[in-house]
Structures are given as C-alpha cells and as structure tokens.
Amino acid sequence: MKQKYLPLTATILIFLLSYALCVAQYPNMLSTRVIGNLLTDNAFLGIAAVGMTFVILSGGIDLSVGAVIAFTGVFLAVVLEQSSIHPLAAFALVLAITTLFGALMGAIIHHLEMPAFIVTLAGMFLARGMAFVLSIDSIPIKHPFYATLKGLYFKLPGGGRITLIGGLMLLVFAVGILIAHRTRFGTNVYALGGGTATAKLMGVPVASTTVRIYALSGLLAGLSGIVFSLYTSAGYSLAAVGVELDAITAVVIGGTLLTGGSGFVAGTLVGIFIQGLIQTYITFDGTLSSWWTKILIGLLLFAFILLQKGIIRLSRNGRQPA
Amino acid sequence: MTSTVRTYLTRLLPQLIALTIILAAISIIFPGFLNLQIQNGRLYGSLIDILNRGAPVVLLAIGMTVVIATKGIDLSVGAVMAICGAVSASLITSGHSLAETLLVTLAVGILCGIWNGILVAVLDIQPIIATLVLMVAGRGIAQLITEGAILTFNDPGLIYIGSGSFAGLPMPVIIWLVFGVLVALVVRQTALGMLVEAVGVNREASTLSGVFTPVLLVAAYVLSGLCAAIAGVIAAADIKGADANNAGLWLELDAILAVVVGGTSLLGGRFSIAASVLGAIIIQSINTGILLSGFPPEFNLIIKAAIIVFILVLQSPRFRAAFQFVSIPRAAGKPTEREAK
Numbered sequence: 001m002k003q004k005y006l007p008l009t010a011t012i013l014i015f016l017l018s019y020a021l022c023v024a025q026y027p028n029m030l031s032t033r034v035i036g037n038l039l040t041d042n043a044f045l046g047i048a049a050v051g052m053t054f055v056i057l058s059g060g061i062d063l064s065v066g067a068v069i070a071f072t073g074v075f076l077a078v079v080l081e082q083s084s085i086h087p088l089a090a091f092a093l094v095l096a097i098t099t100l101f102g103a104l105m106g107a108i109i110h111h112l113e114m115p116a117f118i119v120t121l122a123g124m125f126l127a128r129g130m131a132f133v134l135s136i137d138s139i140p141i142k143h144p145f146y147a148t149l150k151g152l153y154f155k156l157p158g159g160g161r162i163t164l165i166g167g168l169m170l171l172v173f174a175v176g177i178l179i180a181h182r183t184r185f186g187t188n189v190y191a192l193g194g195g196t197a198t199a200k201l202m203g204v205p206v207a208s209t210t211v212r213i214y215a216l217s218g219l220l221a222g223l224s225g226i227v228f229s230l231y232t233s234a235g236y237s238l239a240a241v242g243v244e245l246d247a248i249t250a251v252v253i254g255g256t257l258l259t260g261g262s263g264f265v266a267g268t269l270v271g272i273f274i275q276g277l278i279q280t281y282i283t284f285d286g287t288l289s290s291w292w293t294k295i296l297i298g299l300l301l302f303a304f305i306l307l308q309k310g311i312i313r314l315s316r317n318g319r320q321p322a
Numbered sequence: 323m324t325s326t327v328r329t330y331l332t333r334l335l336p337q338l339i340a341l342t343i344i345l346a347a348i349s350i351i352f353p354g355f356l357n358l359q360i361q362n363g364r365l366y367g368s369l370i371d372i373l374n375r376g377a378p379v380v381l382l383a384i385g386m387t388v389v390i391a392t393k394g395i396d397l398s399v400g401a402v403m404a405i406c407g408a409v410s411a412s413l414i415t416s417g418h419s420l421a422e423t424l425l426v427t428l429a430v431g432i433l434c435g436i437w438n439g440i441l442v443a444v445l446d447i448q449p450i451i452a453t454l455v456l457m458v459a460g461r462g463i464a465q466l467i468t469e470g471a472i473l474t475f476n477d478p479g480l481i482y483i484g485s486g487s488f489a490g491l492p493m494p495v496i497i498w499l500v501f502g503v504l505v506a507l508v509v510r511q512t513a514l515g516m517l518v519e520a521v522g523v524n525r526e527a528s529t530l531s532g533v534f535t536p537v538l539l540v541a542a543y544v545l546s547g548l549c550a551a552i553a554g555v556i557a558a559a560d561i562k563g564a565d566a567n568n569a570g571l572w573l574e575l576d577a578i579l580a581v582v583v584g585g586t587s588l589l590g591g592r593f594s595i596a597a598s599v600l601g602a603i604i605i606q607s608i609n610t611g612i613l614l615s616g617f618p619p620e621f622n623l624i625i626k627a628a629i630i631v632f633i634l635v636l637q638s639p640r641f642r643a644a645f646q647f648v649s650i651p652r653a654a655g656k657p658t659e660r661e662a663k
Contacts, residue, residue, distance in 0.1 A: 112635060118578075118582065119634065121630065122630035122631050122634070125623045129621065129626075130624065133620050133621065133624065289466075291465035292462065294458060295466065297458055298458040298459025298462065299459065301458060302459075305447055305455070309445060309446070
C-alpha cells in the first residue's frame with residue numbers, strides 16, 4: 001500500500017531539498033514575502049491544474065484549458081467595458097459558459113467514443129477562436145470592483161501577503177482534495193482511471209462521470225481565467241498560451257500517474273510549488289536566463305515519468321511470484 | 323496498374339472533393355484566385371502560394387502520418403523545428419559551409435527523433451507524454467542555442483532553400499514533393515508500410531508474430547524528427563533568421579489536424595501519406611481563402627474547430643454504425659477497419 005505514496009513523497013522531498021538549497025544560497029528566499037508571491041503568481045495555474053488532475057486521474061487529458069482562460073479574460077473585459085453589469089454577475093455568467101463548454105466536450109468524448117486528446121484540441125481551437133472574435137486587442141479592465149478585490153489580502157508575519165487569488169487557489173485545492181477522497185464522484189473518477197470496462201462492471205455511471213469531469217475542468221479553467229484577469233487586470237486573446245502544458249507538467253511532477261487511476265490532488269500543489277520555485281530562483285539569481293526554466297521543468301518531467309515507470313515495474317514484479 | 327490507380331483515387335476522393343469545393347468557393351468570392359503567371363521563369367499565383375506556405379505543415383504531416391499509424395503521436399515537432407532552425411542559423415553564422423550546416427541540422431532532427439523513439443519503444447511511455455518532454459524543453463534548448471535573440475543570417479545558399487525557385491516552382495514546394503514521394507515509395511514499395519500498420523493495430527500481436535517493433539517505432543519517430551528538421555530549415559530560411567519562440571509554434575497541432583483531415587485514424591493502423599499531404603493543403607487553402615475573401619482572420623480557428631468536429635463525427639464508431647447502409651461515407655471515414663479485416 002505504501003507504493004501509492006512513493007511518487008508523492010519523492011515530490012515533497014525534492015521540493016523541500018531544492019528549497020533548502022535555494023535558501024542556502026539566498027537566505028532571503030526563506031521569507032513569507034517569497035511564499036506569498038509564490039502563491040499569488042501561480043494562483044491561476046494552480047486552479048487550472050486542480051481540474052487537470054481530475055481529468056488525468058480519469059485517464060483523459062484536457063488541452064483546452066489555456067484557451068478557456070484567455071476566452072474568460074476577454075469575455076470579462078468586453079462585458080465589463082460595454083455594459084454596466086456587476087463583475088460578480090459577469091463572473092457567474094462566464095463560469096456557466098465554461099462549465100457548459102467542458103460538459104459538452106465530455107459528452108462528445110463519451111458519446112462519440114473519440115480520444116479526449118483530439119476533442120479537447122478542437123475545444124482549444126474553438127475557445128481561442130471565440131476569444132479572437134470577441135476582440136483581438138488587449139483590453140484593460142478598470143472597474144472599481146477589481147481594485148477592491150485586488151486590495152484584499154491577509155497579512156502574514158514578516159511582511160508577506162496572501163492575496164485574495166493566492167488564498168482562493170489554496171481553497172480550491174482543499175475542496176479538490178475533499179472531492180477526490182470524500183465523495184462518490186471522486187471514487188468514480190479513480191475507478192474510471194483504472195479502466196473504463198472495469199468501472200462499468202463495478203456500476204460506475206461512466207457517461208455522467210465523464211461529462212462531470214470535463215465540466216469540472218471547464219469550471220476550474222473559467223475560475224482560473226477570472227483569477228488571471230484579476231492578476232493582469234486585462235483581457236487578451238493571446239494570453240495564457242501553453243498553460244495546459246504547465247498544468248499537465250505540474251500534475252505529473254505531483255506524482256499522478258498519466259495512465260490514470262492513481263495520484264493525489266495535493267501532489268499537484270507541490271508540483272506547482274516546484275515550478276514556481278524554479279522561476280523564483282532564476283529571478284533571484286539574475287544571471288540565468290528564463291529559458292532554463294523550460295529546460296529544467298522538461299528534465300523534471302522526464303525524471304518523474306521514469307520514476308513512475310520504475311514503480312509500476314517494481315509493483316508488477318512484486319505481484320508475479322504471489 | 324489501372325486498379326491501383328483506382329484504389330488510390332477512391333481513397334483520396336473525399337479529400338479531393340473537399341479541396342475542389344474549397345478552391346471553387348474561394349474563386350467565386352475572389353475571381354483572380356486561380357490565375358497563374360510566369361515572371362522571370364517562375365510561376366506566381368495564389369495556388370502556388372498555397373503550396374509554398376503550406377510546406378512546413380506538409381512536411382510535418384508526412385512524418386506525423388507514420389507516427390500516428392503506429393498508434394503514436396509526436397507533439398515535439400514544433401519544438402524540434404525551432405531547435406533545428408536555431409542550429410542551422412548558428413552554424414551558418416559561425417562560418418560553416420552550407421553542406422556541413424544542413425548535415426548537422428538534419429542529424430540533430432534525427433537525434434531528437436531517436437530520443438522520442440527510445441522513450442516510446444524502450445521505456446514504454448505513452449507517446450503523448452514522451453514527446454511532451456521534448457515539447458516543453460525543446461523551446462528552451464532552442465533559446466539556449468540562439469542565446470535568446472533572433473539569429474539572422476544572409477548566406478545566399480541557405481536563403482535559397484526558403485525563397486529560391488527551381489524549374490519554375492518555389493524551392494520549399496520542390497523539397498516537400500521530392501521528400502513526400504521518396505517516403506511514400508520507401509514505405510509502400512517495401513513491406514515497411516504494412517509492418518507499421520500492423521504495429522499500430524496491435525503492437526503486442528505484431529511483436530509476437532515476429533515484427534521487430536522497437537526498431538520500427540524508433541524509425542517512425544526518427545522520420546518525424548527528420549521531417550521537422552527540414553521544415554525548421556525552410557521556416558528559418560524563409561525569414562532569414564531563427565526565432566526560437568515562434569518558429570513552428572502550434573504547427574504540431576496543424577500537422578495532426580492535417581493527418582486527421584486526410585482520414586488516417588488517430589487510433590493507428592491504415593495510413594495514407596498522399597491523403598495527409600492533401601489534408602495539409604486543404605488546411606492551407608482554408609487559411610489563404612479566409613485571408614483573401616476578406617473574412618476577419620479571427621474566424622480561422624473557429625472554422626478549424628468546426629472541421630475537426632465534423633470529421634470526428636464522421637469517424638466516430640457510433641455514427642458509422644447508425645449509417646452503415648450508406649457506403650461512400652464509410653469509405654471516407656473508415657480507413658482502419660477495412661485494413662484490419
């Protein structure tokens with residue numbers, strides 16, 4: 001049973017070790033300010049990654065996340081600029097749209113029996129295209145309510161701040177962990193990842209679970225888009241390109257098995273932290289160029305895939321004699 | 323011989339019809355569209371432009387077809403294009419000869435393919451994830467080579483590859499024509515193509531029946547890497563510089579789309595390189611058509627999404643079961659099962 005926790009333990013150890021190394025070189029990195037910024041800067045990515053975790057746990061993939069984030073941002077910017085609707089109402093509206101969008105993709109994946117990869121690729125084109133149609137310019141959001149939301153924060157000892165969006169990400173992770181481990185839906189997701197045929201035989205409602213998984217991913221991508229528009233105070237149809245890849249990477253580094261069925265939402269949070277830490281280190285160093293982030297994250301991704309392969313092989317070998 | 327021609331035509335019929343409809347539609351909106359003229363011994367016109375602009379996606383689609391036929395996918399081609407463009411630009415600016423530059427660049431593409439192939443065939447990682455590693459890290463590597471800047475060059479030999487012409491046609495068109503015919507011949511005149519399809523239909527069964535699967539899989543990814551290298555050189559030569567950030571960006575998705583439009587199933591098995599090339603040309607015609615007809619280019623992505631959904635519905639098992647009495651659409655969307663039988 002302990003093997004289940006091995007990738008997660010490895011992720012946490014790597015994070016602690018690399019954080020310790022960073023602190024040894026730059027003692028200033030051990031401050032609540034850095035931790036607060038880490039949360040704020042990665043909030044939108046973290047929220048999207050929670051949705052991605054559920055999708056990957058079920059054995060699927062969602063490539064539309066980045067495009068949905070961009071669509072949400074542009075939609076909010078256009079709506080707030082051209083009508084007098086309150087931002088909260090606009091938030092509710094856009095969340096409904098993205099949730100429906102995700103549910104539709106889930107329905108296509110299940111009912112047309114097509115690979116999630118290509119269906120969500122079409123979804124990515126569609127969402128990005130809708131964003132382009134709404135506006136090709138970067139539209140600033142100047143609504144006073146945005147300023148109020150951005151001004152909200154919880155002060156930590158040592159000068160750090162947990163901003164509204166940073167706190168929201170932690171909340172989403174907490175809710176995600178509860179859903180994954182304490183609800184019937186969560187159990188169904190894990191069962192689906194173990195194999196569709198087996199899940200069907202066990203009585204898992206495959207159709208409704210698949211639709212709900214992608215609806216959840218759409219909802220969280222929309223929420224991530226709202227956070228992103230708060231973070232940048234603008235809507236731009238070319239924003240958030242490639243966020244889906246960062247999210248997938250965070251999920252894998254977090255120890256979730258890409259074939260589905262095994263992993264933890266909490267691991268994804270550590271995966272986000274590791275990516276953020278690499279970026280923070282490069283900022284602190286100042287001489288390293290930003291492209292090292294990509295190379296290091298690629299290497300980490302590779303290392304974790306190898307680790308997963310090793311564990312699967314070990315567990316198979318262990319089972320065979322019995 | 324006539325029967326082979328007929329099978330080819332039936333296989334390519336849906337794509338040819340689609341292409342004809344699209345070209346006809348554009349020429350109605352934009353009358354001068356089909357005009358060709360010769361200036362300074364070179365053909366000019368929108369049609370030639372489509373063939374020329376489509377060169378990178380056509381090349382990527384050739385490699386992607388074989389990879390998808392093995393039930394794989396190669397997400398790294400865009401990043402490999404960026405790496406190879408950067409390699410060729412940095413070699414040519416540091417004073418190496420054109421032959422050396424091209425050889426090393428193609429070798430780098432092959433190396434990238436070997437890396438992907440080993441991850442898939444030997445370490446047994448899912449292709450989407452295995453190639454994701456290089457997709458994420460590749461652009462970083464390309465930026466490392468160009469040191470973050472856009473490396474420009476003015477070597478006439480290298481530029482000729484991107485914008486020169488030979489026998490009246492632009493050089494990129496010649497390159498993909500020759501390369502495509504070569505690959506199609508190698509794959510179809512030998513048993514290789516059939517073995518690739520066998521691996522795609524059932525990897526375990528083909529291994530058990532004596533197909534040396536790992537080597538075939540690595541070879542498929544090597545071909546894809548090689549295609550990406552050529553496409554990368556063309557893209558760099560076209561703009562006389564290597565742009566690590568934007569070269570080949572999202573072209574992997576266009577290449578996959580081209581293969582899907584060409585009717586090769588993403589579930590592996592039966593494939594047609596000619597159909598994928600036609601698929602790439604169809605996509606490029608749509609792009610050019612949208613530009614020419616004065617539609618805002620913003621609609622480009624939505625139209626692409628609509629096309630994917632349409633083809634997905636055609637290919638979906640449920641749809642086909644419901645319309646089994648219609649025979650022609652079946653042939654259009656159902657390459658794999660006929661082969662399996």
